[in-house]
Each structure stands twice: as structure tokens, then as C-alpha cells.
Amino acid sequence: MKKLAATVLVKDGIVVNSLSFRNYRPIGSVDQIITRLQEWEVDEITVLNLSHSSNPLRDFNQTFSESLLSGINTPIAYGGGITSKSDAESIIAAGSERVVLSAFHWTAEKSREISVNLGDQAVLIHVPLVQRGGVFLVGNTPSTFQDFLAHIPGDWGGELFIKDQNMDGNTSRVEFFKRVSTFTNNLTSPILAGGGISSLKEVEALLQLPFIKGVAIGNWLNREELIIPRIKHGIGTSIRLRDLMGFVK
């Protein structure tokens, strides 16, 4: 069954939206937004803490109040400054199901180190891609997507959260991810697609791609508040989309 995830960006303790991780605008409190997402039965919530310090566990505890954690029964993937095995293990023990690691700092050694106790499936790698002249670059670095993939073992069991960071409107998101798939064909890892997804048509088209296991919605949530329940419950969406999502919850 494919999944519908929500991406929540946190900066200085509040939820913000942004365009390509620039120009932040406050949206609301973490408690309020996450509680609402859970009420809407979003399948998973990815929280990216943009103002992380050198102490990821402290940041996690400051982001999630005790009362919020006690009421969350939706899977959480948390990212923000996690660079070591002990960071990852402490975040999982504190209440996250998975940790989000940045592709910028990813190496095969890090993969092995962090997964040794937690298992691969506890790791989601956040991979923002920029298309330049037919080449995919990881963020705004000179590193190519192929360089990054060379560090992913063939049988790696984690998930890749691939985001279209261009969002320039010149390439459709579906074309973008079809091109991405030419590089990821040999991977067994599921792919979560994100980056500027903002229409039901796009969600439907992306979910039809066999290698896409889920879509993550970010800024769209703030513009069209009830989009998650609309998609989940098939209100104003096509039958096909409902079938793709497998509406059984």
C-alpha cells in the first residue's frame, strides 16, 4: 500500500514553510500542527528541524513536548543534526520511529555505523536534488546523485526521501522522478517523493509510478488545509487515486 506523508519544517521551535529551504514563514506550533496531522490520519510525519544544535536529542525534546509525545500514534521520522550512532539511537528511544539523515553527510561507513544496532529500516535519507544541464546534483553541492548512490549498498533496507529542489515549473514532477528512477533501478530501497507537490493530479501521477512508494506533502498543507483528509477519504479525488492509496484505514 502506498503512503501519504507530511513534511513538517521546524525552525526556532515553531513550524515554518519555505521555498527551497529559504524565506521561512511561521505557520504554527509543533503541538498544534502535528496533532492536526494525526487527526487527519496522515500515514507518516517527517519532521525536519532546521535550527538544530550540536545536541540532537535536546533539540528533539525541545521540539516534542511530553504531552505531544504521549498522544502520538502516527509514525514519526525526525531529522536535524543527527550524525552519529548514539544520536540516532537516542532519538529512536525518545519516541521517533525513524531518523532522517542528510545526503550531504552520507557515506557507506556512516550507513554501517548507524544501522548496526537500529537496522537499515530505521533510516530515511533526505536527498534534495537539483537538475542542472541534465545532471542531478545533491542540493547545491558539486556532488552528483550518482556519487551519492555509489555509497548505498545494493541490499540497503532504508528509505530514500528524494525531493525535487528546483520546483521551477519547467519540468513536471513526474518527468523528474522518471529520470531519477533511471539511476535508482538497482536499489531495493523504497522511494518517498517530495518537493513542491501541490495538486491531486500530481499525487495521482506519482503514486502510479511503481518505484514511488509514497508522496510527501509540505507547503501544500499550509495552503490547502484539508488536503490530507480529502486525499485519504477520496473527497474530490478520482477513484483511481483512491485505489492507488488503498483506502482501508
Next chain:
Amino acid sequence: MKTAVVVDYGAGNVGSISNFLRNFDFKVKISSAAKCIMDADLVVLPGVGSFGPAKLSLDFIQACQSILNRASAGKPILGICLGFQLMTMSSQESEGTSGLGLFHATTRRLMDGPVIGWAETFPSNASITPNGSYYFNHSFGVFETSDFDVYTLSGSEPYIAYARKNKMVGTQFHPEKSQQAGIDFFVTLLNDCWQELK
């Protein structure tokens, strides 16, 4: 107040499962002490982790014998995801490391790749059937069903989603992260399998 011990083997999502159990009025302790494991009303082996290091950790903290004693005494044990797999004989994830052997089954790699998300379970011989979809996050699964009193399956290469033998229950999915379906499942367990914990 009824008590639950979440066994701390160093890598589990002890926070999530503890919060879940508190919502059912359990007094929760995260521990690996033999007396705690024996005396608790419910013992939970949490999910998230890798089979070999988790079992080594259980050996190191000398929790294995306490869990086996508890099982022999017929007391409730819940294994979630990796916790369920640790209750089997062994796992392909860590060849050469034996599991707790509470279930006469083995754990092996999913041929279709990892499952990270929601999946439906389908009815089988279970007297209580956890209908609906649940949150799964795993690359390995338990496939042999013969040792279980009741079980349900999931996936295209059907692996066990939920299984029960006496008072021991294993779930490959995470009830603590399966929203209302997870809550309903646990209520059903309390009603059908663990009436003494109600």
C-alpha cells in the same frame, strides 16, 4: 495498577511503546532486571533494531533467562517487529546468532524488499483478526506458521503480521504507531488473550 516492563536492549523505540501502554493504564517501567521481567503483568520486547546486536544485548544484560522463565510460567509477553523476530529461533539478518526460541519458526529476508509504511493484514486462522491496515517497518519477516495457535498474514510473499501462542503474542507491525487500528488491536488482545490485564 497493572504493570508493564519494556525490555531495554539498547536500540528499541522504548519511548513510543511506553507512551502507548500508559494510555491503557499500565504503569510502565523500562528495565532489563530479572525480577522486573518476572513480576510484571506484561513484558514487551520493543521493535526497531537489528537482530544480532539486539540478541547480544539481551545476552549481555542477562535478560534471556528471565524472559524464558516468564514464558514457561505462562505470563503475557508481547514482541513487536524485531521483538517478535527475537522470539523465533534465528534470523537470516544475523546468521549464527540464535533467537530466544519461544516460537519454533525462523526469520528471513523479505524477497520483495523492505516494507516501510502501511499494509493490510488478511484473515487466516485467527480467532481475533486484526482487520485493517497497520504500520510496518521491516526488511525481515517470519513465514512459518505451524507453531502458532492463531496468526494473520500480510504482504505479497505472505509473512506473519500477528501470531499468538498461549499468552505470547508477536506482531510484525507496530500497534503503537498504527493509529486507531493499533488501539483497537490492543483492546482486542486484552479482551481475547490477556483478560487478566484488563
